[in-house]
Amino acid sequence: MIAIAAAGVVAGVIGVVIGIAASRRATRAVRECRDLVQGAVGSHGTVDPRALRDIAIVRYDALREMSGQLSFSLALLNAMGDGVVLSSINGRAETRTYAKPVVAGEGKSELSPEEAQAVESARLGTGLFSPGPTTPRHSRPRGGGQKAPIVSSARGPR
Secondary structure, eight states: OHHHHHHHHHHHHHHHHHHHHHHHHHHHHHHHHHHHHHTOSSSTTSSOTTSEEEEEEEEEOTTSSOSSOOEEEEEEEETTSOEEEEEEEEOSSOEEEEEEEEETTEESSOOOHHHHHHHHHHHHTOOSSOOEEOOOTTOOOOOTTOOOOEEEEEEOOO
């Protein structure tokens, strides 16, 4: 009988400790949300700098076997230049997709010329989803009458 009572007391104490910890986490989460809504977290009363805001896409024919520039590199960055560049290399028989982290506008691993162009276009905010032929600055030599990549980009609020 005493063992059952002791087990009940221990279970009760554990329950109270878990409840206090959960209450503290909830209070902290509510405070962080309120601060974000009020613009108090590093944004000086404007948009949160961690939010996605710079976007650019570069379309190209990566394998020189298909027309229509079906391969692409898509840069998704925040105000600090942190984010990811996604690339999809499309061929006749298969498609490969890659994701590379970007920190302060630089790839954590080596970026292809098209990936670097997408990151640069996103950082510069050069255009608002207005595709048009361009000559890439970081491009490798292209042959066989291949078209230059198409670049589109968008920039969110500052």
